[in-house]
Amino acid sequence: xxxxxxxxxxxxxxxxxxxxxxxxxxxxxxxxxxxxxxxKIIQQTGYNIDVSAQSLRTNVTHTIGILxxxxxxxxxxxxxxxxxxxxxxxxxxxxICDTNKKQEKEKAYLQMxxxxxxxxxxxxxxxxxxGFKFESSIKKIPYICIDREPQNFNDTIFISSNHYQGAYxxxxxxxxxxxxxxxxxxxxxxxxSESRLAGFKDALKQNGLKYSxxxxxLLLKKDIDFDSFxxxxxxxxxxxxxxxxxxxxxxxxxxxxxxxxxxxxxIIGFDDIPAASLVNPxxxxxxxxxxxxxxxTVDSILSSIEGQGDKGxxxxxxxxxxxxxxxx
Amino acid sequence: xxxxxxxxxxxxxxxxxxxxxxxxxxxxxxxxxxxxxxxKIIQQTGYNIDVSAQSLRTNVTHTIGILxxxxxxxxxxxxxxxxxxxxxxxxxxxxICDTNKKQEKEKAYLQMxxxxxxxxxxxxxxxxxxGFKFESSIKKIPYICIDREPQNFNDTIFISSNHYQGAYxxxxxxxxxxxxxxxxxxxxxxxxSESRLAGFKDALKQNGLKYSxxxxxLLLKKDIDFDSFxxxxxxxxxxxxxxxxxxxxxxxxxxxxxxxxxxxxxIIGFDDIPAASLVNPxxxxxxxxxxxxxxxTVDSILSSIEGQGDKGxxxxxxxxxxxxxxxx
DNA sequence: CCTTTTTAGGTAATCGATTACATTTATTTA
DNA sequence: TAAATAAATGTAATCGATTACCTAAAAAGG
Numbered sequence: 098x099x100x101x102x103x104x105x106x107x108x109x110x111x112x113x114x115x116x117x118x119x120x121x122x123x124x125x126x127x128x129x130x131x132x133x134x135x136x137k138i139i140q141q142t143g144y145n146i147d148v149s150a151q152s153l154r155t156n157v158t159h160t161i162g163i164l165x166x167x168x169x170x171x172x173x174x175x176x177x178x179x180x181x182x183x184x185x186x187x188x189x190x191x192x193i194c195d196t197n198k199k200q201e202k203e204k205a206y207l208q209m210x211x212x213x214x215x216x217x218x219x220x221x222x223x224x225x226x227x228g229f230k231f232e233s234s235i236k237k238i239p240y241i242c243i244d245r246e247p248q249n250f251n252d253t254i255f256i257s258s259n260h261y262q263g264a265y266x267x268x269x270x271x272x273x274x275x276x277x278x279x280x281x282x283x284x285x286x287x288x289x290s291e292s293r294l295a296g297f298k299d300a301l302k303q304n305g306l307k308y309s310x311x312x313x314x315l316l317l318k319k320d321i322d323f324d325s326f327x328x329x330x331x332x333x334x335x336x337x338x339x340x341x342x343x344x345x346x347x348x349x350x351x352x353x354x355x356x357x358x359x360x361x362x363x364i365i366g367f368d369d370i371p372a373a374s375l376v377n378p379x380x381x382x383x384x385x386x387x388x389x390x391x392x393x394t395v396d397s398i399l400s401s402i403e404g405q406g407d408k409g410x411x412x413x414x415x416x417x418x419x420x421x422x423x424x425x
Numbered sequence: 426x427x428x429x430x431x432x433x434x435x436x437x438x439x440x441x442x443x444x445x446x447x448x449x450x451x452x453x454x455x456x457x458x459x460x461x462x463x464x465k466i467i468q469q470t471g472y473n474i475d476v477s478a479q480s481l482r483t484n485v486t487h488t489i490g491i492l493x494x495x496x497x498x499x500x501x502x503x504x505x506x507x508x509x510x511x512x513x514x515x516x517x518x519x520x521i522c523d524t525n526k527k528q529e530k531e532k533a534y535l536q537m538x539x540x541x542x543x544x545x546x547x548x549x550x551x552x553x554x555x556g557f558k559f560e561s562s563i564k565k566i567p568y569i570c571i572d573r574e575p576q577n578f579n580d581t582i583f584i585s586s587n588h589y590q591g592a593y594x595x596x597x598x599x600x601x602x603x604x605x606x607x608x609x610x611x612x613x614x615x616x617x618s619e620s621r622l623a624g625f626k627d628a629l630k631q632n633g634l635k636y637s638x639x640x641x642x643l644l645l646k647k648d649i650d651f652d653s654f655x656x657x658x659x660x661x662x663x664x665x666x667x668x669x670x671x672x673x674x675x676x677x678x679x680x681x682x683x684x685x686x687x688x689x690x691x692i693i694g695f696d697d698i699p700a701a702s703l704v705n706p707x708x709x710x711x712x713x714x715x716x717x718x719x720x721x722t723v724d725s726i727l728s729s730i731e732g733q734g735d736k737g738x739x740x741x742x743x744x745x746x747x748x749x750x751x752x753x
Numbered sequence: 754c755c756t757t758t759t760t761a762g763g764t765a766a767t768c769g770a771t772t773a774c775a776t777t778t779a780t781t782t783a
Numbered sequence: 784t785a786a787a788t789a790a791a792t793g794t795a796a797t798c799g800a801t802t803a804c805c806t807a808a809a810a811a812g813g
Contacts, residue, residue: 102768102769102770103769103770103771104769104770112792112793113792113793113794114769114770114771114793115771115772115792115793115794115795116791116792116793117770118770118771118772119771119772119791119792121770122771124771124772125772125791125792126789126790126791126792127790127791127792128790128791128792131791131792145539145540146540146769146770147481147542147768147769147770148540148541148542148770149477149478149480149481149486149542149768149769149770150477150481150768150769150770150771150798151769151770151771152477152770152798153475153477153478153481153768153769153770153771153797153798153799153800154769154770154771154772154797154798155770155771155798156798158477160541167506168496168502168505168506168509169499169502169503169506171497171499174496174497174502175497177496177521178495178496178497178523181496181521181522181523182523182525185522185533185534185537190520190537190541191520191521192518192519192520192521193505193509193519193520193521194509194513195506195509195510197510205513206513209513209518211473212473212474212476213476213488213518214475214476214477345703349703349705352705371497371700372699372700372703372704375673375677375700375703375704376700376703376704376705377677377680377704377705430798430799430800431799431800431801432799432800440762440763441762441763441764442763442799442800442801443762443763443764443765443801443802444761444762444763445800446800446801446802447761447762447801447802449800450801452801452802453761453762453802454759454760454761454762455760455761455762456760456761456762459761459762474799474800475798475799475800476800477798477799477800478768478798478799478800478801479799479800479801480768480800481767481768481769481770481798481799481800481801482767482768482799482800482801482802483768483800483801484768
């Protein structure tokens with residue numbers, strides 16, 4: 098026989114399908130004897146439960162969807178890897194959905210996930226500056242948001258690194274290392290970069306330094322934007338880049354302009370991507386605790402699924418500075 | 426009503442469930458009239474088919490599993506992203522399975538995928554030097570192997586970059602740039618690295634250079650292995666590293682030893698990971714055509730599923746050299 | 754106008770598991 | 784030992800779609 102069903106197992110072990118089901122699911126009453134009898138047959142036949150039938154009946158799929166803006170981003174890759182690993186250990190499968198930062202893809206994926214009756218959705222939204230917004234039609238699926246704060250926040254669980262604290266610490270570190278003309282560099286606006294900007298600003302204020310968009314902020318589109326900023330502000334001696342990619346671009350550009358890193362300008366990035374330790378000079382940066390984020394995310398989505406979800410909660414996870422050669 | 430079933434749709438549009446099914450699946454006969462009637466009701470109700478029921482009946486899940494050794498590896502991330510995207514456009518969902526290069530995880534995942542009745546499996550095996558080996562018990566699922574050649578090759582479709590050609594080209598390029606004391610650096614043995622080694626050797630031979638393990642090969646475990654090799658072979662002036670990470674490690678180590686890149690030693694890597702263009706000097710490398718690999722992989726697995734699979738075929742996709750500053 | 758063929762659509766079995774309810778058997782209690 | 788209780792197991796409905804088979808109506812053929 099090609100594929101065994103619960104009926105075959107029942108027949109072969111001389112019990113009813115109900116009993117087999119009970120043994121499989123450790124549910125209800127059955128004697129040790131029958132349990133062993135059934136288990137032996139299952140062993141012998143290599144019986145595998147049919148999950149389609151099971152979820153048709155129970156509406157449970159043991160499957161989680163994860164929306165990720167760009168799996169090529171090393172930070173997301175790391176996070177997804179850890180989440181998927183945890184879920185696998187808890188016997189869940191993970192649907193990966195790379196949304197390419199597009200809102201319409203997020204929507205399309207959510208519909209697909211709903212159709213597939215996933216038990217829950219983990220959302221790392223990448224679309225738009227305003228954060229993710231769940232359509233009310235899909236709200237019945239348990240979901241949690243990580244990294245980027247969603248719009249309709251009050252009925253959501255939100256987990257993220259403490260971007261504000263990271264930026265604050267990085268900036269304070271630069272100031273303590275005698276950098277007093279600070280620049281923050283960004284490449285786009287998102288909820289997490291806004292927190293980072295806030296941390297930067299507050300650190301300046303706390304240390305008696307003034308912030309102005311003209312003197313302390315640069316939205317970097319092309320590399321030469323950096324050149325013109327520096328020629329206008331040659332006094333700049335400390336840079337906090339909103340992410341490592343940006344920091345590395347600036348690092349290379351500075352090298353090109355014969356600026357001495359870290360003696361003339363110190364640079365700190367954010368995320369601690371692999372390249373950060375490979376460039377020269379290697380990059381001081383803020384590392385996110387992906388291990389903890391992943392763990393908390395999985396715990397959280399699983400308790401949501403079990404109805405224990407702590408809606409409206411917000412969890413900020415501390416970050417850690419990694420000091421390398423781009424700062425003194 | 427919470428969720429509509431095909432029965433509800435049948436009742437609401439005054440036909441039988443059979444007809445509704447026929448309309449949905451464009452199968453069998455039905456009049457234009459009923460079609461419109463049914464479609465309208467489906468619109469109005471927002472009816473979604475229940476995929477559990479559907480696949481219980483049909484044994485089709487519209488789901489593909491993908492085994493990947495390490496999603497953090499930028500090359501794999503890129504490949505998985507492109508594959509997933511293609512599959513999504515063809516209405517398939519993708520289960521991501523990060524096997525962490527462990528054979529037992531590969532096995533465990535395959536069992537899970539079999540249980541979930543995926544329609545097909547894409548295998549990027551990372552375990553062992555001997556390549557992937559499908560258990561006969563699972564062989565009924567259509568599958569294809571990419572990047573790493575499987576052991577039981579004759580009943581498999583295999584798609585990969587032409588590692589041999591890439592290595593051959595890189596080595597020839599070094600020779601043409603007057604490097605005549607060449608070194609290949611590896612960090613482990615796998616099927617793809619063996620092809621690369623073969624390409625390296627053949628390029629030497631073709632150009633009248635001798636290859637010996639002692640003089641032209643280095644298995645790099647720790648960075649200082651490089652130091653001792655160079656002190657023994659100071660004449661070395663060209664390095665082909667089996668992957669970019671290795672190349673970048675060597676690049677940094679060379680810089681540390683005050684070796685001038687590319688004037689004293691030229692270096693070529695493999696894969697063209699993002700960091701390759703970020704390091705200084707930037708890294709000449711061999712780029713794999715992930716776009717084509719992804720496209721071919723998806724086409725191939727889908728035709729396998731439809732029984733059109735071309736078992737035993739082997740597709741080698743050309744690679745391209747990207748010339749940067751680490752070579753002359 | 755009657756027979757044959759084609760088209761449209763309905764009936765009900767089926768996929769494989771779960772589970773409320775019923776029944777039998779064993780154990781405890783008085 | 785009879786009654787009450789608990790334990791073990793069985794019966795059959797159910798989840799929602801698909802589809803082989805059947806029937807009725809319409810179209811074509813002679």
